[in-house]
Amino acid sequence: MGTLVLPAGLVLGWHWALPWLRAQAPVECAAYLRWLVWPLVIWLVGATQWMRLRNLGMSPWWVLGWFLPFLNFWLGFRLMAAPAGYAGTRKLDRVGKLLAFCYWAALVMAGAVLAASMFGALREWEKFGLIDDLLRQIAELWESALEGR
Numbered sequence: 228m229g230t231l232v233l234p235a236g237l238v239l240g241w242h243w244a245l246p247w248l249r250a251q252a253p254v255e256c257a258a259y260l261r262w263l264v265w266p267l268v269i270w271l272v273g274a275t276q277w278m279r280l281r282n283l284g285m286s287p288w289w290v291l292g293w294f295l296p297f298l299n300f301w302l303g304f305r306l307m308a309a310p311a312g313y314a315g316t317r318k319l320d321r322v323g324k325l326l327a328f329c330y331w332a333a334l335v336m337a338g339a340v341l342a343a344s345m346f347g348a349l350r351e352w353e354k355f356g357l358i359d360d361l362l363r364q365i366a367e368l369w370e371s372a373l374e375g376r
Contacts, residue, residue, distance in 0.1 A: 230275050230306070234268040279306050284314030304330055 241264040249257045277287040283305060292298040305313065308327040310320055319327060352358050 230272055230279075234272055237264055237268055237271070276306060282311050283309055284312050300334060 292302045308323045
């Protein structure tokens, strides 16, 4: 709730009220009003995850794992699917298993969509000859760098 719903409500409400706030604010400050809500949202999400990690029996400092690639996937799994005290028992209940499946399936599907879009972009590049042109340029650079050797 505090990680997704409340922050999203704050951001949407803020952007809904922003036109009225801009009309009331001094001209010098109006450009900065858009960014005022973000410190509150970041603090709210961080505090909620800090407390959830304590609830799981983990060190709250694991919240810094969000900044490390691939560790953030594991951390998201723990925060979403694990029941209270999971660090000690390492057992998922039935709801936890369902949530874990949904979480990992969504990540796999997002990766598949990303890969498909990348391959589609590569096919477009190939159709317009951009890949051949790029490979030709690399070969020319390679040959020009080795002329004097």
